[in-house]
Amino acid sequence: MAGEVALSQALAYARDLKCAYETARAREAELVQANDRLREAYQQSLQYAIDLKKTYGRLQRAIFQGLLGLANALEAKDQYTRGHSTRVGELSRRLALAMGVTPLAAETIAQAALLHDLGKIGVPEGILTKPGPLTPEEWEIMRRHPVTGAQIVAPLEFFDEGAIIVRHHHERLDGSGYPDGLRGTRIPLGARIVAVADVYDALTSERPYRASLPHAEAMRVMLQERERTLDGRALDALVAVLGSARRPRAASRPALNGDDHAVADRPL
Ligand SMILES: [Fe+2]
DSSP states (O other): OHHHHHHHHHHHHHHHHHHHHHHHHHHHHHHHHHHHHHHHHHHHHHHHHHHHHHHHHHHHHHHHHHHHHHHHHHHHTSTTTTTHHHHHHHHHHHHHHHTTOOHHHHHHHHHHHHTTTGGGGGSOHHHHTOSSOOOHHHHHHHTTHHHHHHHHHTTOGGGHHHHHHHHHTTOOTBSOOSSSOOBGGGSOHHHHHHHHHHHHHHHTSOBTTBOOOOHHHHHHHHHHTBTTTBOHHHHHHHHHHHTTTSOOOOOOSOOOOTTHHHHHHSOO
């Protein structure tokens, strides 16, 4: 009798164990499925993140293109500055590459050069196109354009270095530039390069306040500024890139006076 009870109990335990085992197996299978679903969801969210990042990048590029269009439209309104940024962009790239800058960094410098004067959108047209000298008040407004330009491009995350170049493109080696009065190598290299390209293009272009200089004369003026206001290495690159490539045009204006570099420094 006692044996039958014991056997019956043992069978009941065995059934319970089997039941518990099957339940555990079922839970395990559910866990595996849940884990698979989680993994799929993770992969999907990863893909979403990648897609979002691509879309964000495309959006930022689109904004950049829009700003380029804005800069071009701003220049196109004035016959004297038409094409200036495109030329400064191309020359800056050539100078940067001649100085051994990596192609990627040269591209950033060229893009910053394309947008270097975007901040002039905040300068009244009457000041931008004024044929005579600017008053101190007008100069103060004009001198804000590098900061304004840097603020406009600041939201472009991929363009951090470009924004710095835009801000400092009117700094001078001796600290007499603006907006921060940086000296020497404290001025970012890209800004020193853009400054040389900017001054060269300004000197060799017609302006409402002066005639253009022939290439040789512009080079003479700029080389006098070597290590005073303009970077020596960037000037060497300018000579290497343009030195013998262009035949000097006939002089279209009388000899320079002491203020001519100041004229080139006028925000362009
Ligand atoms: Fe400028």
